[in-house]
Amino acid sequence: MSHERQFDHECRSCRTRCLLSCLLALGVAVAAPAAELQVQGGWDLTLDGGALIWGAGSDLGPALTSDPAAITVSVINTGGNAWTVSARRASPGWPHGLALNCRRTGEGLGALPLRGGAGFVPITDGPQVLFAGTGDALVIPLQLQVAGLTVRLGLWAHDLSLVLRVEETP
Amino acid sequence: MNKTVLSIVAVLALACASAGYCIDTGGDEATVNVSLATSPISTLSVDNPSLTLEISLATAGEEPEPVSSSFMYNITNNEAGKKLVGQLGTAAPDGLTISGNAFVPPGSGGTGCGWVTLSTTPVDMVTNIGPVCAQNVPLMIELSGSVAAGVQNASTTFTMTLTSSQ
Numbered sequence: 001m002s003h004e005r006q007f008d009h010e011c012r013s014c015r016t017r018c019l020l021s022c023l024l025a026l027g028v029a030v031a032a033p034a035a036e037l038q039v040q041g042g043w044d045l046t047l048d049g050g051a052l053i054w055g056a057g058s059d060l061g062p063a064l065t066s067d068p069a070a071i072t073v074s075v076i077n078t079g080g081n082a083w084t085v086s087a088r089r090a091s092p093g094w095p096h097g098l099a100l101n102c103r104r105t106g107e108g109l110g111a112l113p114l115r116g117g118a119g120f121v122p123i124t125d126g127p128q129v130l131f132a133g134t135g136d137a138l139v140i141p142l143q144l145q146v147a148g149l150t151v152r153l154g155l156w157a158h159d160l161s162l163v164l165r166v167e168e169t170p
Numbered sequence: 171m172n173k174t175v176l177s178i179v180a181v182l183a184l185a186c187a188s189a190g191y192c193i194d195t196g197g198d199e200a201t202v203n204v205s206l207a208t209s210p211i212s213t214l215s216v217d218n219p220s221l222t223l224e225i226s227l228a229t230a231g232e233e234p235e236p237v238s239s240s241f242m243y244n245i246t247n248n249e250a251g252k253k254l255v256g257q258l259g260t261a262a263p264d265g266l267t268i269s270g271n272a273f274v275p276p277g278s279g280g281t282g283c284g285w286v287t288l289s290t291t292p293v294d295m296v297t298n299i300g301p302v303c304a305q306n307v308p309l310m311i312e313l314s315g316s317v318a319a320g321v322q323n324a325s326t327t328f329t330m331t332l333t334s335s336q
Contacts, residue, residue, distance in 0.1 A: 052211065154208075
């Protein structure tokens with residue numbers, strides 16, 4: 001009988017701890033919604049002789065750009081807070097002499113106006129801030145550019161991961 | 171009673187998690203794939219499509235003096251181990267020799283073969299060409315002959331090709 005009481009007491013105590021833990025976790029979660037990114041698109045570019053400036057004897061155009069909306073970014077669940085979106089390369093072995101740049105080509109829908117990123121921003125191994133805003137913003141168009149192209153680089157192929165990150169700012 | 175409360179809390183927690191309102195959503199980063207590549211690029215052009223060579227001078231007691239002229243060629247290539255080969259469309263008339271000398275495109279790392287006798291069989295003119303783009307590279311053509319060739323009037327075509335060394 002006493003064993004049953006002790007077991008029942010332990011169960012209640014355990015349930016109470018679980019309940020408090022869940023409530024605490026839930027309270028913290030609701031108090032601090034985290035902004036999220038939704039990204040669509042990419043860029044697949046293969047250069048051939050058509051990319052030469054004028055034909056035999058000429059080099060590749062020094063820079064090529066993707067479609068103006070090759071990538072679209074949505075920033076959601078911001079809770080009306082301010083945020084910044086940054087980008088970095090996550091792939092080793094990027095060809096020496098080539099530069100990858102990114103710019104924002106529109107405002108998207110929602111939080112207006114966005115700040116920054118209208119000019120090309122170099123994408124490096126470290127995070128580079130692309131643009132900033134406040135509140136949810138949807139379908140922000142991004143354009144990529146690869147610069148430093150030359151036939152002197154020879155034949156090459158590179159698959160790059162471009163990592164975008166949103167961070168809430170004070 | 172406690173079971174009911176726990177169930178409600180669990181349902182709430184799951185609902186919040188699925189709605190993305192939890193701290194550790196992992197949704198603050200997203201990855202975009204970018205694939206960049208070059209395909210083989212090998213282009214060649216010549217600035218002047220035709221050339222006339224006429225042997226008309228000779229020193230008494232010697233064979234006629236050869237005559238030569240030059241083209242300029244333009245080349246763009248992004249592969250290693252390429253070469254330029256030259257070839258005539260029809261053989262030179264008896265007693266006449268057509269020779270060619272393609273200069274090495276600057277920066278190509280290539281090796282010039284100097285003056286080579288041209289025929290209907292392809293002959294190497296520059297080898298080991300690497301990635302390069304160069305304009306106005308000289309290409310010399312020479313016509314030589316002996317008096318035994320007599321008087322002739324002939325034409326042929328010369329084709330220079332950028333090709334793989336293998």
